[in-house]
Amino acid sequence: MSLWYxxxxxxxxxxxxxxxxxxxxxxxxxxxxxxxxxxxxYSPESARRHRSRWLEQGAGWFYPNLQPTEWSPASQLANIPKRFQ
Ligand SMILES: [Zn+2]
Structure with a gap:
């Protein structure tokens, strides 16, 4: 099964x-x-808009208790589908 990012x-x-x-x-x-x-x-523009707001606010987890202990925002950001980067 393929993952969705x-x-x-x-x-x-x-x-x-x-x-x-x-x-x-x-x-x-x-x-x-x-x-x-x-x-x-819904669009690359809206995804980028939400992403910059999220990064500006410190890239915290929406559900903080689900955040993995060894979490790397940078490697996760690399998984964003090309069209939405
Ligand atoms: Zn997300």
Missing amino acids: CRVCGLAYDESPWGQDDRTPDFTFCECCGAEFGYND
Whole structure:
């Protein structure tokens, strides 16, 4: 099964929140950057906008208790799909 990467922060997911057709977002929130799928990541521009706000605010986890102890924002950001970088 292929992983899906958050368009804003690059966090890996087992399933796409955009659905199997890639057009049906479930409007849940990224547990890392807090982007609302289908809203904050609907276009490359909106993804970049949310990303710069998230980075400016210190790149904290939306659900802090889910943050891995050895977490590297830089290597995660490298996973952002090209179109949304
Ligand atoms: Zn994210």
